[in-house]
Structure formats: C-alpha cells, structure tokens
Amino acid sequence: MRTSANTTIGVDVGGTRIRVARISTEGALLDRVIEPVCQDPGGFVPQLLRLVDRMRDGATAIGIGIPGRVDGRTQKILSAGYLDIAGLDLAAEVRRATGLPVRVENDATMALIAEGFSRTGGRDGLIFMVTIGTGIGGAALLDGQPWYGGGLSGQFGHIVVSSGGPLCKCGRRGCVETFSSGTALGRLMAEAGMPKDIRAEDVLSRAKAGDGQARVLLDVWAAPLQRALQSLVSMADPKLILVGGGLGHEMSAALAHLADESHWFTVPVEPARLGDTAGVIGAGLAAFGIASEMTGQIR
Ligand SMILES: [Zn+2]
Known part of the structure; x- marks a missing residue:
C-alpha cells in the first residue's frame, strides 16, 4: 500500500x-x-x-x-x-x-524527464527531445538530469535551417519552428487547398494510403526538422532524439519516411511514448x- x-x-x-x-x-x-x-x-x-x-x-x-x-x-x-x-x-x-x-x-x-524515466537506459548518456505543437520545444537530459547549458539551452525550435525563411518570434528568419511546427503544418495544409476540418492524423492516413499530395506535404513539413536534428547530431552526438508533443506521432512518421541525405549525421530518432x-x-x-x-x- x-x-x-x-x-x-x-x-x-x-x-x-x-x-x-x-x-x-x-x-x-x-x-x-x-x-x-x-x-x-x-x-x-x-x-x-x-x-x-x-x-x-x-x-x-x-x-x-x-x-x-x-x-x-x-x-x-x-x-x-x-x-x-x-x-x-x-x-x-x-x-x-x-x-x-x-x-x-x-x-x-x-x-x-518522464520519457527518460520510463525507458531502459533512459538515465544514461545524452538524450534530446523535440516537442512538436503550436511551436517546437526542446530539452536535453544528461545521465538522467536536465542539462541547461548556461540556463536556456534546448530551444531546438530556433535552429536556423534557411537563410531566407519566415520571420520568427525570436527576431531571426528561417528558424525550424517556422517550417516544421503545428502552425506551419496548418499553413501548408491551407496552401494545398485541404479542407479546414482535416487533421494532421488524416493527412498521415492519406499519405500512407498512397495520396501523393499528402505525402509531399508531410515531406515538406518534416525535411527542415530533419536538417535541424542533423545539426544537433553534428554538434552533440546524442544517443537518442525523442519526438513528442501533440504532433509527435505524425512528425515521427513523416521523418521516418524521409531519405537520410547525410552519411555523417544519422539521426537516432524515436517517437515519445507517454503522449x-x-x-x-x-x-x-x-x-x-x-x-x-x-x-x-x-x-
Ligand atoms: Zn526563432
């Protein structure tokens, strides 16, 4: 008891x-x-x-x-x-x-912290997480404890992936959050002329069923995040990068479909489990x- x-x-x-x-x-x-x-x-x-x-x-x-x-x-x-x-x-x-x-x-x-706690080996080594929601969040766990750098590290949504991208709330252009967040997915769906009530999971189902438009849309959405995660690997070589947040499942599936364009920086990505x-x-x-x-x- x-x-x-x-x-x-x-x-x-x-x-x-x-x-x-x-x-x-x-x-x-x-x-x-x-x-x-x-x-x-x-x-x-x-x-x-x-x-x-x-x-x-x-x-x-x-x-x-x-x-x-x-x-x-x-x-x-x-x-x-x-x-x-x-x-x-x-x-x-x-x-x-x-x-x-x-x-x-x-x-x-x-x-x-919860995801690391729930996994075998989740308290050893360096693990990153990106959360895909309205924006893109991030965090780092080193040997089971949060790693903050000077205090504010882990803001992976603000890795710049394009020199001429949309203006970000951080004041710069081309942050991955402006391309691969839930907000960005909504914009891509609207630009593709998809109905307003369609959800991200519907787009994923369509892509899995062979719908070419849905597949291209998910590729366009996920590719900037793949580049950002490769940059994280080039910098810190984590043993695992978890993809979570409200759209973590959809983003994990979209990332898994992308070809790995780098021979050097393979991203050890897994979906978060705890929802x-x-x-x-x-x-x-x-x-x-x-x-x-x-x-x-x-x-
Ligand atoms: Zn930014």
Whole structure:
C-alpha cells in the first residue's frame, strides 16, 4: 500500500489546458484533474493553487512545467508563450501559498524527464527531445538530469535551417519552428487547398494510403526538422532524439519516411511514448528531486 508521503504533485501548463496530478515515485499517475487554462495572469496563479489543493493529500513537493523559456538554473520564467507571466516568480508564490518545495521547468524538460524515466537506459548518456505543437520545444537530459547549458539551452525550435525563411518570434528568419511546427503544418495544409476540418492524423492516413499530395506535404513539413536534428547530431552526438508533443506521432512518421541525405549525421530518432501525460508525470518526478530519485527509484 502506497502512503501519501511518497507522492508529489505534477503541474503541466499546456497550450489550452492545465493538468494537475498526484504522482508516485514510480511515475504512476494516481489522481488528476484537467481544466482549460486561465490565460489571464491575475487568474492563472489562483487557478493553479486551487487545483494543487485538490490533489494535495499529503504530497511532499510540487513540479510545474511552463510552455516557454524557463532558466533551468534560476527557475526564472523569461517568456511563456500566450501566458503573460514572464518575470513572475512562480516557484516562490506557490511555495509561499502551499509551504511545499516547488520546482519550475520548461514543459519539454518535464516531458523528457518522464520519457527518460520510463525507458531502459533512459538515465544514461545524452538524450534530446523535440516537442512538436503550436511551436517546437526542446530539452536535453544528461545521465538522467536536465542539462541547461548556461540556463536556456534546448530551444531546438530556433535552429536556423534557411537563410531566407519566415520571420520568427525570436527576431531571426528561417528558424525550424517556422517550417516544421503545428502552425506551419496548418499553413501548408491551407496552401494545398485541404479542407479546414482535416487533421494532421488524416493527412498521415492519406499519405500512407498512397495520396501523393499528402505525402509531399508531410515531406515538406518534416525535411527542415530533419536538417535541424542533423545539426544537433553534428554538434552533440546524442544517443537518442525523442519526438513528442501533440504532433509527435505524425512528425515521427513523416521523418521516418524521409531519405537520410547525410552519411555523417544519422539521426537516432524515436517517437515519445507517454503522449500528453508526459509533462505532468515528469513534473511530479522532478519534484521528487531529480538527482536522488532518478538514480535510486528506477524500476
Ligand atoms: Zn526563432
């Protein structure tokens, strides 16, 4: 029988929803609640605290994944996409309100912690993750622990793959996010004259069934990401690159279909496994204290 003393609370703030769950040391999801996220900064923290309170039941720490740039060393939120909470000391606010230790990370880092935890060999060596959603996120895990570089490494969506591409929110042109994100896929589908209600998974099904237009579209969508991942391999030679996020399955399939144009930089890519629960599970695991838990509590 598991006691509540060995549980934490994971919080995953997503594009549209906030997930809060109670997580065991084994990474099991014991209880959870999901709501549309309050995008008004004045309402966001009260919402988070209310949901955390519902999951509390003796939990010992809280991990929070934020969609945006979070300095992994200082836990400072530099930007959070659609959520206007840049500069908010979220860890301190939640700590003050709950009395519990709090850890804030980028959401892709949280997802990668869970994916690494769930895999044989997932705590050894260097593993990268790219998350394909509205934008493209990224994270790095080195021997089971997040690797931040100076604090902000892992923003793989901003690897430039074309000198003359679309303007990116980071101020440059041609970032891979502008070509291979969910937003970019929507643009490609509209340009191809596909119906508005068609989903990415439908395009993949069509391509698998031999539809030439769908196949070309997926190739055009995935090829810039393949180049970006090859650049990552040329730089850091990770043993594995996981592809996750809401469109991770579709992107993995699209990448698998592309010919490997480089003899030097073969990309060791695999689809993420945990789907949209990875972020909240990773947040709970991070709260246990990654250094001790990821080496001592593994199945
Ligand atoms: Zn950029």
